[in-house]
Amino acid sequence: MFNLIIFGPPGAGKGTQSAMLLEKYELVHLSTGDVFRANIKGETELGVLAKSYIDKGELVPDEVTIAMVEDFLKNQEDANGFIFDGFPRTLSQGEALDNIIRSIDSQIDVVLALEVEEDELVKRLLERGKASGRADDQDEATIRNRFAEYNNKTEPLLGYYDQQGKLKRVAGMGQIEEIFDRLCKAVDAVR
Numbered sequence: 001m002f003n004l005i006i007f008g009p010p011g012a013g014k015g016t017q018s019a020m021l022l023e024k025y026e027l028v029h030l031s032t033g034d035v036f037r038a039n040i041k042g043e044t045e046l047g048v049l050a051k052s053y054i055d056k057g058e059l060v061p062d063e064v065t066i067a068m069v070e071d072f073l074k075n076q077e078d079a080n081g082f083i084f085d086g087f088p089r090t091l092s093q094g095e096a097l098d099n100i101i102r103s104i105d106s107q108i109d110v111v112l113a114l115e116v117e118e119d120e121l122v123k124r125l126l127e128r129g130k131a132s133g134r135a136d137d138q139d140e141a142t143i144r145n146r147f148a149e150y151n152n153k154t155e156p157l158l159g160y161y162d163q164q165g166k167l168k169r170v171a172g173m174g175q176i177e178e179i180f181d182r183l184c185k186a187v188d189a190v191r
């Protein structure tokens with residue numbers, strides 16, 4: 001199995017690049033944001049709970065998100081490996097993921113951290129909000145709150161993975177294709 005984490009602030013291009021990576025490396029995509037949004041659409045209990053956080057740009061509590069990931073992975077026994085997109089977002093989630101992945105005799109192989117300037121992130125999110133209708137991409141105060149959550153709770157994971165020797169920083173500015181090439185080089189170096 002080959003497992004990678006695509007890491008970065010909101011608007012860094014995690015979803016866009018995941019779609020290309022999963023095809024090239026034949027991996028299963030787990031976007032926790034997408035799973036939450038599907039639950040919101042389906043008006044499930046999880047969806048109602050998640051919406052109350054997502055609409056404010058806050059993180060859903062760890063235990064809820066971790067249980068959801070465990071549930072997803074349980075039904076994926078034939079996978080070659082996974083792309084984790086939007087998870088982990090806290091140190092607790094990172095530690096939980098290590099335990100989960102160890103329990104299936106596997107490991108996180110690489111963490112690809114997309115680096116993008118904040119002005120560019122805001123621009124991309126507002127653009128995406130127009131096209132997708134995502135409420136959390138349309139309101140600048142919510143976007144700012146998501147950055148604050150990222151800086152306070154998610155960014156510490158960079159040190160966590162750096163210490164494990166798994167962190168690769170990748171420039172996330174420029175054309176989608178050239179960013180993809182940089183990511184592939186980083187993957188191929190460890191694969």
Ligand code: C5P
Pocket residue numbers: 010032033034036053054055057058059060061065085086087088089136146
């Ligand atoms: O990953 P994505 O940007 O799609 O996530 C959208 C929202 O979903 C986040 O702003 C957050 O409210 C919620 N989320 C979360 N915990 C995660 C992933 C997403 O709370 N691990």
Ligand code: MG
Pocket residue numbers: 014015031033085086
């Ligand atoms: Mg995304």
